[in-house]
Amino acid sequence: MVSAEKVDSYSKYVDYDNGLIDRKIMSDPEIYKQEMERIFARAWLFLCHESQIPNAGDFFQTYMGEDRVIVSRARDMSINVLLNTCPHRGNMVCRQDSGNTSSFMCAYHGWTFDSSGSLIGLPGSKGLFHGTLDREKWGLRRAAQVESYNGFIFATLDPKAPTFHDYLGPAGRFSMDAFTDYGELEVIPGVIKHRVPCNWKMAMENTTDYYHVSVAHVAALNLMGVFELLEEDMERPGVVILGDYGHVADATTHDGPVRHVNIFPNALGFVETYQSFIVRHPRGPMETEMWYFSLVDKNATPEHRESIRLRAARNLGPAGLIEQEDAENWELSSKASQSTAMRRSALNYQMGLGHGTVRDDGVTPYARIDDEPIANDHYMRWGYRSWAEWMDADDWPMLEQIRTNPGEA
Template identity: 35%
Template sequence: MINKTLKETQLSDGTKISDLVDAEKGIISPRIFSDQEIYELEQEKIFSKVWNFVAHETEIPNQGDYVTRFVANDPVIVVREAENKINVLLNVCMHKGMHLCRTDAGNTKNFRCIYHGWTYKSDGTLMGAPAAKEAYKGAFDKNQFKLVNARVERYAGLIFATFNQDAPSLDEYLGDMKWYIDLYFNRTPLGMEVLGEPARWIIKANWKSAADNFASDSYHTVMTHYSGVELGQLPPNPMFASFGVQVAMENGHGIGVIGAPPNIPLPEYLALPQEIVEAAQAKLTEPQLEALRRSNFVPGNVFPNFSLLNVMQLPGLEENEYPIPFMSMRVWQPKGPNEFELLSWFLVEKEAPQEFKEASRDNYIRNFGASGMFEADDAEVWSGIARVTKGVTAKKELKLHYIMGLDAEHEPGNWPGPGKKIAQTTYTEQNSRNFFGYWAKLMSEES
């Protein structure tokens, strides 16, 4: 049980979150990755309070289209009611709490519970129930049983939801991260589209390991993904992934933009087709175009658990093969302190030639699909952390050190984008400290 008698929330053994996370010094206890009580507190303090990414608009383009997702550990239905109206409904029947919609995606005019047949419209309004007049003797008011609706806001085709009526607007919550979302999700007049349904698989690890990795950790690239070096997909230079900028933003958001190392002639603009570059030039601002020109590998994370990966990936060993970029977004959906479900989407510009769309998707599947080479590397690392840090001694005695770049100067240099920047290198853990600092802040606040 959580002790809420003091100003700062304490765990049942009296431990404060501030005892476990010192973001300013970069010292973190591994207990935050393995403790059941902390996991349950996260659902209350974080996921139920902030904006959660639930779907992309192109997943539900037509009236009646829906997908089922999660907000915190609450199942939800994301459904298009009309052309410009999207609802996010708690996926629980108002009668006896049955799981209402049990398919991942589809199209329907209504949602009918298999338990007693209560049927709801796409806005959650109860349409009726079998034999309601006879069974309830006239004491059945349909207006009392509307499904619980979340707040829904959208940005650049991304749909977010929260059940917290006191949360700030999505615009305020995203803050400077909108500049980068526009750059990587919304850079052409027609925007991006999701192709296919998200791939889903389970990883035996804590969701924060994955979110932190995408927010901050380019340092692991050459070592963890050394097989990519051996196959000629990555340069052998151990500093390869350090050339660029890391940007920390308010509310725990972070992104890294890795550019070309000196003396390595990599293409500009993520090696995107000329049609896409020209479309971006017609839409983006000059500073955004400069940032896109200098982008080659771009991981980032919108707090808490929505990540992006827009990269220029070499397809193989052939010298004459041209790099093929791809765009992926993913959600690290917590299922327990040492388990999360990974949802991974492939996106591409609507304006892109069909040949490029197919090649880009193939490269995404080969490298960051469920059995992709680089995806498997990361999963082994995250699950390895979970395996060895949940012992009694590890949780009591071990301290993890997120100290890289702790004394680095935060100067904009010549980077054109907003946020707190460490110029000239991405070998820093400022975004980790930013992520865990905001995590600790939310976890410490009284409800």
């Protein structure tokens, strides 16, 4: 595959010290191509929850960047992440979103693979291929590394990537542990999916954006009767958590609760308010597909389970009170990065700039900024600084060399 041409340095698009971001990164097709290679083809990405594939033969189809993958539970109960493309002519071998099966068959020429990706069926094996095809070499391609953390399944396509434990780092582990401390969790069946004509980064940063809530969601908040409460909440002091490789989270105090978590790159944006998490799949420089999953304690009553499902349906997704308002703003903000004239003006990320000191003193297991108003741009500046480092790195060893330690932000 021919890679997109690399610019001299992507750091020129992110002025971290002055809180300025070049609008070009929100819509440029060449930058997007590099993001697919330099971020999504190397990072650890969330795929699904173990409760969605509890039995042997269960599978769930999702994406790693723009690559379709199948997460399957093999006979031995191991978890496999398989690229959904037949090695013969490239056709999909699975067209269902989820289900249970003993094998995957390409509908073009009939090549068949078991739940671990091994080639087990080959029409014309003896008469056409003369018994010479090495089946061990022609199975479905697997992700380089797969790990489950608190039931959440992640994978990376890059064999040089660090372990997922190291990828999360102290801040990521603390944040995920805090968010998933709701008992023995399982996903409520069904995933809310919809597409928004916006750049994936514009949606990603919204997870920790408290500044927009009392403006963008004024109608929804008034309907809920909580507008005044959330308007005051915007200026309440909180804790900004900065993690390795661009992860961020926010908390009310040093020991929690964690309210929102952003696992870089495509968010896995945990939203404590709705007991849900979000995956934002890039679909081009100007389109993003949102997937919303709702979590519940497996021992929850039917009434509680239904209340969580309804809360998500009423607020998230294309018909949700909250998401409709967000999606329109993401679309218009992304479109404002396409014209020549608009690109001459940088985006302002200066809220809180010069205020708040990053602490990494061993008191808590992560770098943090204390007692800043919960609405600030510290999260976004850190995310885009990390984005530029990912984009400037030719491989994992180089990323490890150039990336900024969260305690030095």
